[in-house]
Amino acid sequence: MRGIVYTGEGVEVTDELGVREPGPGEVRVRIAAAGVCHSDLSLIDGTIPFPAPTVMGHEGAGIVESVGSEVTSVQPGDHVVIATLASCGACRACSTGHPSWCRSSLGALSTPFTYKGEPASNFAATSVFVEATVVSEVQAIRIPEEVPLTSACLIGCGVLTGVGAVLNRAKVRPGETAAVFGVGGVGLNVIQGLRISGATRIVAVDTVAAKESLARQFGATHFVDASSGDAAAAVRALTPANRDSAAGALFPLGGVTWAFDCVGHPEVLRAALDCLDWGGTAVAIGIPPRGTEVPVDVNALAYVDRGLLGCRYGSARPHHDIPLMVDLYFSGQLMLDELVSLTRPLHRFGEVVEAMRAGQVARGVLTFD
Numbered sequence: 377m378r379g380i381v382y383t384g385e386g387v388e389v390t391d392e393l394g395v396r397e398p399g400p401g402e403v404r405v406r407i408a409a410a411g412v413c414h415s416d417l418s419l420i421d422g423t424i425p426f427p428a429p430t431v432m433g434h435e436g437a438g439i440v441e442s443v444g445s446e447v448t449s450v451q452p453g454d455h456v457v458i459a460t461l462a463s464c465g466a467c468r469a470c471s472t473g474h475p476s477w478c479r480s481s482l483g484a485l486s487t488p489f490t491y492k493g494e495p496a497s498n499f500a501a502t503s504v505f506v507e508a509t510v511v512s513e514v515q516a517i518r519i520p521e522e523v524p525l526t527s528a529c530l531i532g533c534g535v536l537t538g539v540g541a542v543l544n545r546a547k548v549r550p551g552e553t554a555a556v557f558g559v560g561g562v563g564l565n566v567i568q569g570l571r572i573s574g575a576t577r578i579v580a581v582d583t584v585a586a587k588e589s590l591a592r593q594f595g596a597t598h599f600v601d602a603s604s605g606d607a608a609a610a611v612r613a614l615t616p617a618n619r620d621s622a623a624g625a626l627f628p629l630g631g632v633t634w635a636f637d638c639v640g641h642p643e644v645l646r647a648a649l650d651c652l653d654w655g656g657t658a659v660a661i662g663i664p665p666r667g668t669e670v671p672v673d674v675n676a677l678a679y680v681d682r683g684l685l686g687c688r689y690g691s692a693r694p695h696h697d698i699p700l701m702v703d704l705y706f707s708g709q710l711m712l713d714e715l716v717s718l719t720r721p722l723h724r725f726g727e728v729v730e731a732m733r734a735g736q737v738a739r740g741v742l743t744f745d
């Protein structure tokens with residue numbers, strides 16, 4: 377079977393992969409399309425440490441090939457989006473609607489694959505840069521066949537992560553303002569989540585000036601080129617105080633209600649904190665290397681109700697949120713097809729990586745024809 381393996385030293389496009397049959401509560405999915413997320417690049421460069429060999433990819437959609445004896449929610453032939461949360465469904469986190477807090481949803485490694493005859497693990501409980509994968513039933517969410525699988529695959533990470541951060545974690549309300557740092561696959565989905573939520577001023581920030589038109593297409597009202605100076609000051613200049621600023625001498629008034637770090641760099645998270653209005657909150661989505669710290673002026677939080685939140689996988693509840701993304705797509709509010717700006721067959725993965733590093737894509741998608 378063909379696929380892409382991270383060997384510990386690099387990346388290999390190979391046809392020497394095998395995958396086992398599904399266990400009683402598992403589903404085997406033939407992958408039709410897979411998006412390339414920055415977290416896949418972070419696996420390769422060591423930002424996200426992971427044991428090798430591992431079959432790459434975690435943003436995918438496909439068609440159910442076979443199901444285990446206990447599976448009831450999907451059957452062979454169903455189109456599915458694969459969620460990365462292999463949550464248990466029975467713990468307190470799962471029972472209160474927070475599967476991304478479920479202990480089984482993070483760091484549980486399994487080895488459904490073989491590579492050159494030796495066991496190979498899955499990545500993010502998923503692995504979709506491969507012709508077929510095996511996931512737990514809870515991870516295979518049925519979608520209507522009308523959604524093209526090349527678009528649907530992006531729901532599996534970038535869309536849920538970005539839109540979910542706005543709807544589920546921040547719970548942005550109409551009339552609020554926001555800055556979005558990083559106009560990649562995740563940032564564009566934060567931007568469209570903000571548009572859907574009724575945010576009225578959406579400032580996109582990127583070091584690649586050419587991202588402006590994409591950002592505006594998805595709903596940004598303003599753009600800041602972070603390569604030309606102090607991005608936080610530029611965001612503040614675009615969101616001046618809407619009330620008497622004489623009282624704001626100690627902590628200046630103005631700035632955004634929400635700032636999303638969709639890059640994963642300490643200076644970006646610091647800029648996200650620095651552009652907040654009183655009462656504003658920064659949301660850390662980007663993943664920097666383990667142990668990364670950001671200095672925070674505690675007074676600038678405590679005196680004026682500012683906050684800092686982390687958000688994994690859009691705090692998503694996949695069986696609620698994936699059908700919701702599909703409904704938003706059908707009603708014309710969620711742009712999925714427009715996110716796919718580059719499509720390449722699996723073996724040309726390197727071209728997608730190059731284009732991402734050059735800041736040239738919304739999302740690159742791998743196909744299996």
Ligand SMILES: NC(=O)c1ccc[n+]([C@@H]2O[C@H](COP(=O)([O-])OP(=O)(O)OC[C@H]3O[C@@H](n4cnc5c(N)ncnc54)[C@H](O)[C@@H]3O)[C@@H](O)[C@H]2O)c1
Pocket residue numbers: 412413414415418533534537557558559560561562563581582583584587602638639640641644660661662663664687688689690732735738
């Ligand atoms: N928390 C989660 O659950 C979760 C899920 C998916 C991805 N991520 C992380 O989110 C981040 C973004 O992923 P992506 O797939 O959107 O990446 P991407 O490569 O598609 O986009 C990143 C964007 O950031 C821009 N950028 C780089 N440096 C910048 C800077 N200093 N200031 C402003 N913009 C800058 C790039 O030009 C690019 O447009 C990554 O760190 C990824 O690992 C986290």
Ligand SMILES: [Zn+2]
Pocket residue numbers: 413414415416434435533534
């Ligand atoms: Zn991802």
Ligand SMILES: [Zn+2]
Pocket residue numbers: 463464465466467468469470471475478479480
């Ligand atoms: Zn659980």
